[in-house]
Amino acid sequence: MNAEHSLEKLCSTAHFLVIDDFESFRLSIVSMLTSYGAQSIDMAANAQQALNLARYKNYDVILCDFDLGSGKNGQQIIEELRLSERLKRTQLFIMITADTSKEVVLSTREFYPDAFIAKPITKQVFRERLNQLLQQQISLKPINKEIDVKNYSKAISLCAGHITKKSKYRAWCLQTQASLYCELGDISNAKTIYSDVLGKRPIDWAMLGLGRVMYEEKKYQDSKNLYQDIIKRSPYMIEAYDGVSNSCLQMGQLYEAQQALEEAVSFSPRAVKRQSKLGELCLINQNIEAAARAYRHARQYGENSIHDTPELHLNLANCLCDMIEDTASNTNLYISEVEEILDYTSNHFKEDAIVDICASAIRARLQYHSGLHKDASVTLDAAIAKLDTDSIEPVPGLTIAKSLFSSKRGPEAERILLNLYKRFAHDSHWRQRIESQLEEPESYRVRIKAQSFNQQGIQLFEQGDFQGAIGAFQHALRLTPKHTSLNLNFVQVMLAAFQHNERTFTPNLKQDDLKTAQQSLKKLDYLPSSHPQYRRAQYLSKNLNKLITQQKET
Amino acid sequence: MSESSTPEFSLIIASAVHDMKNSLGMLIHSVDDLCESLPEEQKQNLDLTTIKYEAERVNNDLIQLLGLYRLQKSKLSAHIDEHHLDDILAEQRAQYSEIFSPKGVELEVRTDVNLSWYFDRELIQGILNNALNNAIRYTNDKVLICAQLEAVNDHEYLSVCVHDNGKGYPKSLLEADPCAINNNINFKTGSTSLGLYFAAMVAKLHKEGDLLGQIKLENDSELGGGVFKLLLP
Numbered sequence: 001m002n003a004e005h006s007l008e009k010l011c012s013t014a015h016f017l018v019i020d021d022f023e024s025f026r027l028s029i030v031s032m033l034t035s036y037g038a039q040s041i042d043m044a045a046n047a048q049q050a051l052n053l054a055r056y057k058n059y060d061v062i063l064c065d066f067d068l069g070s071g072k073n074g075q076q077i078i079e080e081l082r083l084s085e086r087l088k089r090t091q092l093f094i095m096i097t098a099d100t101s102k103e104v105v106l107s108t109r110e111f112y113p114d115a116f117i118a119k120p121i122t123k124q125v126f127r128e129r130l131n132q133l134l135q136q137q138i139s140l141k142p143i144n145k146e147i148d149v150k151n152y153s154k155a156i157s158l159c160a161g162h163i164t165k166k167s168k169y170r171a172w173c174l175q176t177q178a179s180l181y182c183e184l185g186d187i188s189n190a191k192t193i194y195s196d197v198l199g200k201r202p203i204d205w206a207m208l209g210l211g212r213v214m215y216e217e218k219k220y221q222d223s224k225n226l227y228q229d230i231i232k233r234s235p236y237m238i239e240a241y242d243g244v245s246n247s248c249l250q251m252g253q254l255y256e257a258q259q260a261l262e263e264a265v266s267f268s269p270r271a272v273k274r275q276s277k278l279g280e281l282c283l284i285n286q287n288i289e290a291a292a293r294a295y296r297h298a299r300q301y302g303e304n305s306i307h308d309t310p311e312l313h314l315n316l317a318n319c320l321c322d323m324i325e326d327t328a329s330n331t332n333l334y335i336s337e338v339e340e341i342l343d344y345t346s347n348h349f350k351e352d353a354i355v356d357i358c359a360s361a362i363r364a365r366l367q368y369h370s371g372l373h374k375d376a377s378v379t380l381d382a383a384i385a386k387l388d389t390d391s392i393e394p395v396p397g398l399t400i401a402k403s404l405f406s407s408k409r410g411p412e413a414e415r416i417l418l419n420l421y422k423r424f425a426h427d428s429h430w431r432q433r434i435e436s437q438l439e440e441p442e443s444y445r446v447r448i449k450a451q452s453f454n455q456q457g458i459q460l461f462e463q464g465d466f467q468g469a470i471g472a473f474q475h476a477l478r479l480t481p482k483h484t485s486l487n488l489n490f491v492q493v494m495l496a497a498f499q500h501n502e503r504t505f506t507p508n509l510k511q512d513d514l515k516t517a518q519q520s521l522k523k524l525d526y527l528p529s530s531h532p533q534y535r536r537a538q539y540l541s542k543n544l545n546k547l548i549t550q551q552k553e554t
Numbered sequence: 555m556s557e558s559s560t561p562e563f564s565l566i567i568a569s570a571v572h573d574m575k576n577s578l579g580m581l582i583h584s585v586d587d588l589c590e591s592l593p594e595e596q597k598q599n600l601d602l603t604t605i606k607y608e609a610e611r612v613n614n615d616l617i618q619l620l621g622l623y624r625l626q627k628s629k630l631s632a633h634i635d636e637h638h639l640d641d642i643l644a645e646q647r648a649q650y651s652e653i654f655s656p657k658g659v660e661l662e663v664r665t666d667v668n669l670s671w672y673f674d675r676e677l678i679q680g681i682l683n684n685a686l687n688n689a690i691r692y693t694n695d696k697v698l699i700c701a702q703l704e705a706v707n708d709h710e711y712l713s714v715c716v717h718d719n720g721k722g723y724p725k726s727l728l729e730a731d732p733c734a735i736n737n738n739i740n741f742k743t744g745s746t747s748l749g750l751y752f753a754a755m756v757a758k759l760h761k762e763g764d765l766l767g768q769i770k771l772e773n774d775s776e777l778g779g780g781v782f783k784l785l786l787p
Contacts, residue, residue: 119583120586124652125645204635234632
């Protein structure tokens with residue numbers, strides 16, 4: 001163990017940054033620090049000053065108040081510093097807050113401040129906490145230095161030293177070692193550490209670590225179960241919800257993935273990145289109202305945030321347009337909200353020409369909806385003219401396609417989507433987004449109805465009621481004629497019904513019925529071989545063709 | 555998730571308590587600021603200790619109320635990690651020395667530098683704060699807080715005790731079950747036993763296998779008064 005350093009000595013060589021919007025508070029912290037021997041203390045009254053200072057100077061200790069009045073708050077400062085890798089492991093970031101509500105604490109904890117200190121701070125307690133933190137900082141500095149320069153193997157062996165010596169920081173070193181093994185891709189060593197720790201106590205960090213290990217091992221059901229266990233024990237462990245969501249995503253359980261994120265944001269709403277991710281998931285799940293809710297939060301908390309992207313504003317505007325086009329009531333409120341969003345977005349992201357094009361396309365949706373069909377097509381055409389539709393990117397492509405569908409220009413929309421599909425289908429995220437528009441350009445309430453017919457058809461099919469199933473699928477197809485799995489379901493039940501009838505000699509299906517099945521398959525010609533339903537489509541197509549030739553021969 | 559339904563009464567209370575807690579924080583901060591700006595001799599004459607002690611008590615009560623609300627909603631969970639007892643107790647000492655010494659009460663802390671154990675830092679510190687608040691009310695001139703390992707029925711527990719040299723706990727409290735809050739509320743004396751109830755509940759959140767954390771009140775202190783004992787598996 002290192003010899004104890006005195007607080008006075010540690011303070012006298014450290015550079016401090018004190019961030020608080022109240023001068024009296026800044027000064028009181030400074031006077032306390034000075035009384036402990038601190039000599040180098042800078043102050044910032046807001047985030048902008050703080051970030052500027054932190055850019056040019058490596059502070060040993062940053063003391064930051066959460067609520068900084070206007071502009072970024074303390075959480076957004078640490079978020080930005082962490083993401084831009086300007087906050088080194090050797091630096092201490094201490095969050096000071098008067099607001100100890102779960103929402104604030106949990107949201108900030110996601111960016112791992114080294115400590116939380118609740119206001120009011122008394123001199124004695126502050127001295128004691130600072131002393132403990134500085135002692136830890138100096139003891140672990142050699143390890144953190146290596147991590148900062150990404151020399152992980154050296155850091156791991158330094159940790160081992162602390163662990164064998166049973167130092168005070170043994171637990172920290174075990175946790176650090178295991179996460180560094182993960183970074184290096186050495187999953188089995190990480191697993192050993194987590195399992196050893198868990199053999200003695202069910203410690204949260206080790207459980208989370210083991211979940212990550214299982215995820216990396218692609219044992220998604222196991223990782224999902226473990227993360228759910230963690231949530232049962234510690235309902236505020238945000239990382240566990242992300243773990244459940246990611247595991248579900250890997251297993252194609254999109255709705256559960258959405259639910260897990262919804263729970264996480266219900267008590268830690270400030271992480272903009274998670275809100276946008278939730279929004280995307282809702283869009284894929286066709287859950288437009290939930291998507292709008294997520295994007296509204298993302299906008300609200302994203303103000304000033306490094307994660308404030310034009311996409312989340314545009315996505316929200318599109319969701320609201322979906323809702324406007326779908327319902328008769330309440331639209332006026334939504335319309336003014338869309339207008340406000342579009343104005344803000346065009347203004348705020350002026351440098352980005354694509355954003356302006358997208359905003360115009362969405363404006364065209366509003367124009368068309370209010371009956372100004374000519375204006376809408378002029379606006380939309382002007383937007384399209386600014387782009388090369390052959391090399392269009394997914395964001396403007398999806399937006400323009402949506403607007404084209406809304407103004408009853410389906411064939412043009414499909415051309416754009418198919419083109420996007422060819423170029424971006426390898427990326428599962430974009431593939432899902434493009435598919436959900438390509439398959440179902442209809443309004444989302446219609447889609448929900450179609451989904452329930454589809455479910456009904458599957459149930460009837462499983463019960464052996466082929467005629468009933470065919471009827472249900474046909475109902476659904478009338479609503480969403482392009483839906484991939486729906487079309488495949490329809491073909492499958494037709495084939496099954498034919499084979500069943502052959503056996504029972506009930507000639508109530510005809511050649512014409514086979515033709516409709518063939519048409520269903522034809523709609524899916526565009527599916528690339530990477531599509532998850534591709535092989536099923538191929539298989540059904542082969543069987544259908546066989547059946548048709550048989551029928552012709554007889 | 556409906557957003558427009560009427561919130562239940564306990565939620566209203568909880569948010570009011572939360573608001574009070576924030577206000578109290580601001581209040582204490584302003585008092586501190588105000589005192590700092592006074593000349594030295596005036597500072598001496600002010601009975602700051604009472605302000606700080608009472609503020610601390612109100613703060614603890616509010617924290618407990620919020621904690622009880624979360625308990626009732628099954629939203630209070632222990633975030634278990636390994637902690638060093640000398641860090642925890644040093645912080646306690648720092649927080650209370652300001653209140654103890656002006657009242658002429660000596661606070662002694664006793665633990666092994668290498669002693670560490672598994673618990674939720676904030677929750678346990680809350681319990682200890684409350685125990686210290688109580689001890690200073692009833693002690694003569696000494697309070698001892700000590701942490702050590704203790705075997706109970708062959709199982710190892712962490713034991714943290716707060717000793718005093720007062721008259722000891724009244725018989726009714728020693729015999730009452732701290733988990734049964736209704737038995738102990740006495741509006742005449744102002745004793746609600748809220749602190750004890752909350753402490754017992756928080757202790758119970760600390761589980762290890764079949765073992766549960768618990769609290770005990772005894773009158774066999776080495777200082778001659780009462781002992782508040784927290785046992786964590």
